[in-house]
Amino acid sequence: MEAGLTERSDEKGEEEYVLLDLDAVMEHVSIRPDTPYVLTGLDxxxxxxxxxxxxxxxxxxxxTIGTCLVFSENEAPVLHKETGPSDANLFSGRCIVDPNQVPSKEVKPVARLQKVLKFRLLLDGVDDAQQDHPSTEGNASNQSTATQN
Structure with a gap:
């Protein structure tokens, strides 16, 4: 687990992760997961x-107070191995899925971060000069789960 959380560095420099906090905005605006976006002025x-x-x-x-850990989340069915020998066991040597159990989530560590970027709605009439900065484009479906230690 620790290996997936180490900071990476290369010839270009170190990677830094930032959590985008949209909680203050979500009550005013509905954002679909595949909505395109442009992020400017990260520096x-x-x-x-x-x-x-x-x-x-x-x-x-x-x-942040402490370190935030970011995880990715995927659906993963719960598998149960054979519990013991049986003459009538039709599933010998196989794993079976319990149909009564709710599927679990597979969680993998992605990164550590020390900063949270909290967003709020920009009021009309505020200077838009920051749009001259390099931008990062994508869509809102890039989601991760973060917890704080």
């Missing part, structure tokens, strides 16, 4: 996030 104090070319958000970095 500034107040990065901007533009969702679907319509919704503008401004962010502010906050240091």
């Amino acid at each position: 500034t104090l107040n990065p901007m996030l533009i969702i679907d070319g319509k919704v503008k958000l401004i962010g502010e970095y906050e240091e």
Whole structure:
């Protein structure tokens, strides 16, 4: 588990992970998982996030207390091995799925992070000069689960 959480460095420099916190925005705006977005100004104090070319958000970095651990989550069925020998056992040497048990989630560590980027709606009339910064584009389906130690 520890190996998946180590910081990576290469010729270009170290990777740094930041959690994008949209909790303050979600009560005002509905964002689908596949909605396109543009993230600009990550190297500034107040990065901007533009969702679907319509919704503008401004962010502010906050240091975490301790280290946040980020995990990916996948569906994984629960498998049960054969419990003992039986003359009438039709499933000898095989794993079976318990149909009465709810499927579990497979959780894998992705990264550690020290910063959270909290976003809020950008009010009209605020200077948009930060859009000159390099941007990161993607869609909102890149989801992870984070816990804090």
